[in-house]
Amino acid sequence: MxxxxxxxxxxxxxxxxxxxxxxxxxxxxxxxxxxPYAYEHAVIGSDIAYGYPVCAAIAKGRIRSIDATAARAAPGVLAVVTTIEFGEARKGENNTAHLFGGDRIEHYHQAIAVVVAESFEQARSAAALVEVDYDEAEGSFDLDAAKGSATPPDPESENADTAVGNFDVAFNSAEVTLDARYETPDQSHAMMEPHASIARWDGDQLTVWTSSQMIDWWHTDLAIVLDMDKEKIRLKSPYIGGGFGGKLFLRVDAVLAAVGAKAAGRAVKLTLPRPMIMNNTTHRPATIQRIRIGAESTGKITAIAHESWSGNLPDGDLETAVMQTRLLYAGQNRMTAMRLAQLDLAEGNAMRAPGEAPGLMALEIAMDEMAEKLGLDPVEFRIINDTQVDPENPERPFSKRDLIGCLQRGAERFGWSARSAKPGLRREGRLLIGHGVAAAFRNNLLxxxxxxxxxxxxxxxxxxxxxxxxxxxxxxxxxxxxxxxxxxxxxxxxxxxxxxxxxxxxxxxxxxxxxxxxxxxxxxxxxxxxxxxxxxxxxxxxxxxxxxxxxxxxxxxxxxxxxxxxxxxxxxxxxxxDLAKTHQQSTFGAHFVEVAVDAFTGESRVRRMLAVCAAGRILNPITARSQVIGAMTMGIGGALSEELAVDTKRGFFVNHDLAGYEVPVHADVPHQEVIFLDETDAMSSPMKAKGVGELGLCGVSAAIANAIYNATGVRVRDYPITLDKVIGGLPKVA
Incomplete structure (x- = not known):
C-alpha cells in the first residue's frame, strides 16, 4: 500500500x-x-552449553598472538575460538565497528575469543586462562582534546552545515545576545536485560534466539559477518527486556554464540557481562555544544546558531545534536554545524532520541538564559518564537504543530504562574524550591x-x-x-x-x-x-x-x-x-518540573513532573503513558547522575556496571503526570498517529537544569548536574 x-x-x-x-x-x-527472554528460551532437543567472551585489555593496537592452550585443557571446556582463528573481520551494513575477526583492536573490551564449556562457571574460569600478547598503539580518548581536529560531514549529506540569511551580521547587531558552551557526557543505555543469545546449528541451518530491536538489520548483518546465505539463518526475538537503541544493531553476543555453537557442536547460550556491555556495545557519545542567540528587546529571535562536536570510531557517525534547532524556533538568520572527532572508544550510536535528546539538553537551557536576559517568562519567550513553517524552508509547513498548546496547557496545569522569576526566593526550611520548563521536539520518521x-x-x-x-x-x-x-x-x-x-x-x-x-x-x-x-x-x-x-x-x-x-x-x-517532503512531520511537547535543592549540601531532588504531548492519535493511552513516564525517568538520570566516566589515558569507561553508572531508582522518581493533546495527523499515516516514546525524554534534563537554576541561581551547563557543581554557588542563597 x-x-x-x-x-x-x-x-x-x-x-x-x-x-x-x-x-x-x-x-x-x-x-x-x-x-522467555533471550537467555531463557527452552531449545527443545538441545544439550545446552555455555559461552563466555574474552575481551581486549587494550583500547587500540594489534594482537601479536593468542595462546588458548590452558583454556582448552580446563575442566568442562568444549571449544575455544579466537578472533585470529575466525579469520577476516567483516562489517555488516548497519555496523560501524567490526564485531569479531582479525587481529586489529579498535576499542577496549573488543571481543577477541569465545570459550564454550559445559557450565557457565567453567566457561568463565577458562576464559581467564586465555593469554594475549598485544602491540599497543596510542589512542585518542578525550573529546575536548580532539575537538580541534574534528572534521565536517559530507557536504551532500543531511548532516551538512546549514545557513539561512546572514547569522554573523544579525547576531552582532542584535539588541540582546547569548553565547554559551554546553557539554553532555557519554551515556549508557543501561537496559535491564543484558545482550544475550542462544545459537543452534542444524546442519548448515542456524537459529539464533536473541534480543534485537531490528530483526531484519540483524538478520542481514549476521549473514555478512558469518559469510553465510541469509536464508540459512533464522532469528527469533519475541520478548526484549529493554533496548533504548542499544539493540538496534547486531551485537557480538549473537556472533559469538553462533561461532561457539558451531565449534562445540552444541547449542550455546551466551550473555555479555555488564562491563562488556558498557565498553563493547554502543553508547550515546558525549557532545560539546556552542549556542548563540540574538534577539530584539521584544523577544523575537533574529539570529540563532548551534554548533556541536562529538567523537566516534573511524567511519562512525556523529551525534546529530543540532537537528532540532533547525526546526524548533523561528529566526530569519540561522546557522547549524556539526563536527566529528576520531576517538578510540567503543562505538557511539543511537540511544533513545539520538540528536534531539542531547541537543535539547543544551538548547533549552540557552532558551531559558535568553529569556532571563530579555526579562521575559520562559514560556512566553518560547511562544513568541513559535513557527508553523520550517524555519530553514518557509515554503514547507508543518503537517501538525501545537507547541503553543502544549506550553499553555502545561503552564496552567502545573501552576506555572506561581513561579518566582527571580532565582532563590522560594524556600521550605533548608530546601530551595525551583520550577523549570523546556520544550520537547522529536521528528516523526517513516x-x-x-x-x-x-x-x-x-x-x-x-x-x-x-x-x-x-x-x-x-x-x-x-x-x-x-x-x-x-x-x-x-x-x-x-x-x-x-x-x-x-x-x-x-x-x-x-x-x-x-x-x-x-x-x-x-x-x-x-x-x-x-x-x-x-x-x-x-x-x-x-x-x-x-x-x-x-x-x-x-x-x-x-x-x-x-x-x-x-x-x-x-x-x-x-x-x-512524498508527504514527509512537502510537509515537515514532527512531534511536540512541553515538560514542567519542580525541584528541591538542599541549601547546604547542594543535593537536588525532583519533586513533581508534568509532560504535555502533541503526537498525533494516541493508539493506546496506557502504553503511551508508560513510554512517556519511562522517558521522563530517563531524563532525571540524564540531568542528575548518568555519565560514563572516561579513563582518558587507557581509553575505557571506568564505571562500567550498574553500581557505578547511576540510573534513577524508585526513590528518585516523583509524581509524574502525562497529558496527551487530542490530535490526529492525516499526513503521518493511515493511523493518523506518530511516535511518542522518545518525545517524553526530549527536553526533560534541561527542564530540571532550569528548575535548579530557578531554585538556587546556580547555572550549570555541563551534565550531569551533581552537587559538587551546585554547592559552590549556594552560600549566596543559603
Missing part, C-alpha cells in the same frame, strides 16, 4: 478498540515469568513496514510480522489495529512477533515503531478484507466488519465462515510517498 496523500476516513476512525486504554496483552506472561494477517475458520485473526516489542506495547497496539479492522474484540487476535520468517517490519527504533508497524498491519488487513469481500461476492467499498460478522447490505456472514475451511490470508506493507 502506498501512502502518498492525506488520509481521509477509514475503519480505524471508528475507535472502538484503537485509542482505548487496553492493558498490555503480554503483561500476564511477563509478570508470571512465562515470557519506515516501510509489512505484515501478514490470517483469518482462521474459528474466526480468530493471526497477525505475523518481524516487529519487536521492547517493552513498548507492540503486541497490544498491533492487536488493537487488527481488532478494529475486523470488528472483533482484542482477545480474538493472536499477535506473533520477532521472527525473521515473518514479513519485514519497521522494527523498534527512532520512535517510528508504533506508527509504522500498525500502518503495515493496517495495509495487510485491507488486503485481507478485500480477499474476504471477493470470496463472499461483496463489494469491498460497501462491507463492514462488526461484532464478528461481515456485512454488506442485508447480508451478514460470521467471520469464521468467511474464512472458509482452510482460512484466508492477506500480506502487504506500507510504503511512504
Amino acid at each position: 502506498k501512502f502518498d496523500k492525506p488520509e481521509t476516513t477509514n475503519p480505524i476512525d471508528s475507535l472502538k478498540v484503537v485509542g482505548k486504554p487496553h492493558l498490555r496483552i503480554d503483561g500476564p506472561l511477563k509478570v508470571s515469568g512465562q515470557a 519506515v516501510p513496514s509489512a505484515a501478514r494477517v490470517r483469518l482462521e475458520p474459528n474466526g480468530r485473526v493471526i497477525v505475523e510480522t518481524d516487529m519487536t516489542d521492547i517493552g513498548t506495547g507492540s503486541y497490544t497496539i498491533l492487536a488493537q489495529t487488527a481488532a478494529e479492522m475486523f470488528g472483533v474484540e482484542i482477545d480474538a487476535i493472536d499477535v506473533r512477533l520477532g521472527d525473521s520468517q515473518f514479513p519485514i517490519s519497521a522494527g523498534s527504533g527512532g520512535q517510528f515503531g508504533a506508527n509504522c508497524s500498525t500502518s503495515g498491519v493496517y495495509a495487510a488487513c485491507v488486503k485481507l478484507r478485500d480477499a474476504i469481500a471477493q470470496r463472499l461476492g461483496f463489494n469491498s467499498a460497501d462491507i463492514t466488519f462488526e461484532g464478528g460478522f461481515v456485512r454488506s447490505g442485508d447480508r451478514s456472514i460470521p467471520l469464521g465462515e468467511a474464512a472458509g475451511p482452510e482460512g484466508l490470508a492477506g500480506e502487504d506493507g506500507i510504503e511512504w510517498g
